Amino acid sequence: MKFRQIALLLVDAVLIATLVACGGGGSKGGGGGSTPSPTTFTIGGSVSGLSGTGLVLQDNGGDNLSISANGAFTFATPIDSGSSYNVTVFTQPSTPAQTCAVTNGTGTGTATANVTTVQVACTTTAANDTIGGTVSGLSGTGLVLQDNGGNNLTITANGIFTFSTPVASGDGYDVTVLTQPSSPAQTCAVTNGTGTATADVTSVVVACANLTASEWTWESGAGGVAQAGTYGTLGTPAPGNVPGGRYAAVSWTDAAGNFWLFGGLGYDSTGTSIPGYLNDLWEYSAGEWTWMSGSNVYGKAGTYGTEGTAAPANVPGGRGYAVIWVDAAGNFWLFGGSGLDSTGNLTDLNDLWKYSAGEWTWVSGSDVGNKSGTYGTLGTPAAGNVPGARGYGVSWADAAGNLWLFGGYGYDSAGHDGLLNDLWKFSAGEWTWEGGSDTYGQSGTYGTEGTAAASNIPGARQYAVSWTDAAGNFWLFGGYGADSTGRASQLNDLWKYSSGQWTWVSGSDAVDQAGTYGTQGTPASGNVPGARQGTVGWIDKAGNLWILGGNGYDSTGASGQLNDLWEFSGGLWVWMGGSDVAGQLSTYGTEGTPAPTNVPGARAFGLGWTDSAGDLWQFGGTGLKLNGNPDSLNDLWKFGP
Numbered sequence: 001m002k003f004r005q006i007a008l009l010l011v012d013a014v015l016i017a018t019l020v021a022c023g024g025g026g027s028k029g030g031g032g033g034s035t036p037s038p039t040t041f042t043i044g045g046s047v048s049g050l051s052g053t054g055l056v057l058q059d060n061g062g063d064n065l066s067i068s069a070n071g072a073f074t075f076a077t078p079i080d081s082g083s084s085y086n087v088t089v090f091t092q093p094s095t096p097a098q099t100c101a102v103t104n105g106t107g108t109g110t111a112t113a114n115v116t117t118v119q120v121a122c123t124t125t126a127a128n129d130t131i132g133g134t135v136s137g138l139s140g141t142g143l144v145l146q147d148n149g150g151n152n153l154t155i156t157a158n159g160i161f162t163f164s165t166p167v168a169s170g171d172g173y174d175v176t177v178l179t180q181p182s183s184p185a186q187t188c189a190v191t192n193g194t195g196t197a198t199a200d201v202t203s204v205v206v207a208c209a210n211l212t213a214s215e216w217t218w219e220s221g222a223g224g225v226a227q228a229g230t231y232g233t234l235g236t237p238a239p240g241n242v243p244g245g246r247y248a249a250v251s252w253t254d255a256a257g258n259f260w261l262f263g264g265l266g267y268d269s270t271g272t273s274i275p276g277y278l279n280d281l282w283e284y285s286a287g288e289w290t291w292m293s294g295s296n297v298y299g300k301a302g303t304y305g306t307e308g309t310a311a312p313a314n315v316p317g318g319r320g321y322a323v324i325w326v327d328a329a330g331n332f333w334l335f336g337g338s339g340l341d342s343t344g345n346l347t348d349l350n351d352l353w354k355y356s357a358g359e360w361t362w363v364s365g366s367d368v369g370n371k372s373g374t375y376g377t378l379g380t381p382a383a384g385n386v387p388g389a390r391g392y393g394v395s396w397a398d399a400a401g402n403l404w405l406f407g408g409y410g411y412d413s414a415g416h417d418g419l420l421n422d423l424w425k426f427s428a429g430e431w432t433w434e435g436g437s438d439t440y441g442q443s444g445t446y447g448t449e450g451t452a453a454a455s456n457i458p459g460a461r462q463y464a465v466s467w468t469d470a471a472g473n474f475w476l477f478g479g480y481g482a483d484s485t486g487r488a489s490q491l492n493d494l495w496k497y498s499s500g501q502w503t504w505v506s507g508s509d510a511v512d513q514a515g516t517y518g519t520q521g522t523p524a525s526g527n528v529p530g531a532r533q534g535t536v537g538w539i540d541k542a543g544n545l546w547i548l549g550g551n552g553y554d555s556t557g558a559s560g561q562l563n564d565l566w567e568f569s570g571g572l573w574v575w576m577g578g579s580d581v582a583g584q585l586s587t588y589g590t591e592g593t594p595a596p597t598n599v600p601g602a603r604a605f606g607l608g609w610t611d612s613a614g615d616l617w618q619f620g621g622t623g624l625k626l627n628g629n630p631d632s633l634n635d636l637w638k639f640g641p
Contacts, residue, residue, distance in 0.1 A: 225631035228271035245632030248320035277318035321391035328401030338391035392462035419460035463533035470543035534604030561602035
């Protein structure tokens with residue numbers, strides 16, 4: 001099947017070529033003399049080597065010369081030194097289609113010596129369809145389309161663009177936006193612009209929309225810390241409902257786009273003076289919070305019921321620093337964390353729970369805490385395998401709906417507790433130890449930056465950020481853990497896991513690195529967030545990672561709570577907002593009203609969601625109040641990237 005490239009050339013199909021010279025002579029005579037004059041030169045001579053026919057040159061008197069060769073074209077009368085001249089292509093060869101230009105560096109200009117020839121060079125363009133037609137309605141200028149052959153069309157309109165020659169059924173084609181309009185700033189897309197034609201394609205649609213400046217909006221919650229929760233009635237949404245201030249909770253988004261929140265370390269309905277471990281489940285939908293499950297008082301033990309059996313009374317105990325997944329069916333899964341087991345003891349946990357159809361099911365692991373890991377054989381699933389109790393790990397879900405777990409702080413195969421770098425998969429009801437070590441405290445093996453290798457493995461760590469890209473690769477950033485030397489502190493290394501191997505992508509293999517911010521809004525290869533832990537992370541609609549704040553290092557190398565906003569896109573980091581200096585307070589503005597000056601203050605261990613429109617949402621965390629001391633927050637923010 002032929003793949004036809006679309007040559008985006010908005011031209012009249014002819015490029016007027018003239019030969020202008022100065023000197024003596026009649027209206028069609030030969031040149032002469034050094035004084036410029038409007039005299040035109042008659043074209044004569046021959047060229048050779050042209051593939052195809054249809055090349056036409058034209059002088060400025062309107063005389064055409066059709067030639068069927070490619071090479072040097074000799075003037076019947078040389079152009080004298082000092083005379084002006086201009087020779088360009090009037091009509092391109094069409095059988096086969098070609099693009100021709102006058103080369104030799106002297107197709108136009110003022111002769112510095114007698115010019116006797118110019119070079120005509122033609123390139124076959126049979127694979128390119130000529131595009132014609134018009135478009136209209138674009139607000140702003142600067143839109144450039146490009147085909148996959150590198151041909152550009154600059155247009156100042158928006159709408160239907162019609163091909164002068166349709167793309168035939170069965171042919172491949174690709175028309176994409178190369179440059180977006182910048183005044184005003186816009187984002188543009190080509191509808192029906194790529195693929196293999198199932199019927200003749202006669203046009204594509206170019207659609208552009210004005211971009212507005214990205215702004216934060218304070219949506220709900222208090223502008224202070226240590227707020228008690230307002231629970232209302234179980235299962236009933238209300239405008240006044242709001243979870244209490246908290247951090248280290250878990251969050252997810254369901255198939256309908258609603259936000260969910262579970263547990264964390266924070267404040268319950270009683271407004272006690274100290275935070276505790278919570279097991280309340282909340283849904284945020286249509287601008288209102290609903291208390292869905294669990295207790296409105298912290299410190300509750302887990303009610304496990306029968307392993308593998310859902311029941312209305314089942315509920316995990318209060319906990320923080322757990323890990324979560326959403327499987328392919330939209331069910332929510334919760335593993336471990338630091339919290340209360342079935343006896344009410346405060347421990348590290350390795351229980352696995354599923355929340356589906358409004359009920360909890362205890363799926364695997366123990367209902368009591370501080371259990372060692374049972375690793376079995378690397379790469380081999382088994383019914384008895386189970387990760388050790390832990391908190392502060394990270395997780396992913398793959399395209400098949402399998403659950404993946406990495407690291408955290410907890411118990412290894414020998415029952416020792418410490419930082420872990422073991423990689424696990426839960427599939428078809430069984431755990432598989434997939435990589436890393438079954439003992440705690442491992443250094444990172446970085447290998448060569450940008451190169452995957454079977455021996456590469458991130459060091460043991462906790463409080464990292466994880467996400468899955470559009471291609472199904474797993475990503476891991478930062479946290480608190482061991483670098484390449486085994487030293488444990490805050491990290492800013494970025495890793496990718498694909499096809500069973502880790503790749504160190506960017507950042508340092510040493511701890512405690514300052515951030516390199518560059519220019520806000522501008523990607524650069526040298527940009528990188530400083531080492532940090534407890535960062536909030538999102539994935540936008542395009543599959544790019546965004547992170548906010550955490551505890552870590554700013555641009556000066558100072559350590560503290562951060563409120564910097566970063567995007568990782570196209571292999572580069574971009575500082576998108578917030579401060580490059582630690583310790584910033586929130587600027588709330590007016591609730592419900594976006595403003596360029598609004599910004600969440602420095603914080604760590606908050607929650608993030610992405611809505612169906614691509615907006616990023618942030619809730620709570622441990623952050624700064626007006627006197628600068630950190631405590632639990634319950635403010636809800638929206639950011640429109």
